[in-house]
Amino acid sequence: MAKRPYFYQDLSWPELRDLTAADPVIVLPVGTTEQHGPHLPLATDYLTAGTIARAAVEQVAPRALLMEAVPYSFNEHHMDFPGTITIDVHTILDYIAAIGTSVAHHGFRHIVLFxxxxxxxxxxxxxxxxxxxRANAVCALVSWWSLLKQEDVAWRESTFPGGMAHGCEAETSLMLHIKPELVEMDKAVRTIDEVQTSDHIWWDIMGGSGVFFQEFFSRNTTTGVIGDPTVATAEKGRQLFDVATARFAAFLDEFRQREIRPRKDLHAQPEN
Ligand SMILES: [Zn+2]
Known part of the structure; x- marks a missing residue:
């Protein structure tokens, strides 16, 4: 593969040093390795984040630089399903923070976790x-779905809330677009009715409930899915990929322009 000028790890150190003057946004995709039902691979979350991030960075380069995706994260609640990897909560915080502070040490001032x-x-x-x-930089967090508007998923067929949560219509469609060879649609199972939801507790990427709550996944699904992957299509995935990419690319250009103002110490100052 030819050297990618927008890819952090492809560059030499003098090339990277010389890029700091242009002040690109550093993009760090973060996924996880976890079960996504019987029809999707364990890699799903870092493939979706990594691929959308790459497409967005390609659109705005050289105003952004892409880093290698982090493939492991905190995941205790999926450990009843074979294959899931979980990283200790303090370790993942310190690990991600260390990547960001390292980047800032080299002179980059705008960082986005994707x-x-x-x-x-x-x-x-x-x-x-x-x-x-901690660093002389600012860092923001965006999820691939978090900038979407309702009109971006006008093609939605699954019920709201609950149809788009995990291994669902949205994630399966994205994977049918990104990596169809890893999707086995004949094994996709709609899993909504067995999930214990209520007036105040549900899961859906297009609008979460007002309650932050996460219990062991196996209490709510025996397939590993929450949602309806049976209505997923590659065409929905293409539309979702394109709009998620465009919205993220627009944010990158906006965030790069964000002024980092000096802090002010407003404590009473001792008299000299
Ligand atoms: Zn996922």
Missing amino acids: NGHGSNVPFLDVAARMITN
């Missing part, structure tokens, strides 16, 4: 704050 795994959100939010508070 997430592919719903349960990464609270941890990557904290890690982004750790980077922003």
Whole structure:
């Protein structure tokens, strides 16, 4: 593969040094390795995050640089399903923060974590704050679905809420577009009715409930799916990929322009 000028790890150190003057946004995709039902691969979340991030960075390069995706994360609640990997909560916070503070050390001032795994959100939010508070840089978190508007998924057939949560219509469609050779649609199973939801608790990427709550996945699904992957198609996946890419690319250009203002110490100052 030819050298990719937008890919952090393809560059030599003098090339990277010379890029800091142009102030590109550094994009770090973060996924996980976890079960996604019987029809999708364990790699789903870092493939979706990594592929959408790459397409967005390609659109705005050289105003952004892409890093290699992180393929492991916190995941205790999926451990009843074979294959899932979980990283200790403190380790994942410190690990992501260390990547961001390293990048800032080299002179980059705008960093974005691009997430592919719903349960990464609270941890990557904290890690982004750790980077922003500790480094001479600002760091934001975006998930591939978090900038979407309802009209972006006008093709939706699954019920709301609940049809788009995990291994669902959205994720399966994306994978049919990105990596169809890893999707086995004949094994896709609609799994909504056995999920214990209520007026206040449900899961859906197009609008979560007002309650933050996550229990062991095996209490709510025996397939590993929450949602309806049976209505997924590659065409829905193409549309979802394109709009998620465009919305993220627009954010990258906006965030790069964000002024990092000096802090002010407003404590009473001792008299000299
Ligand atoms: Zn996923």
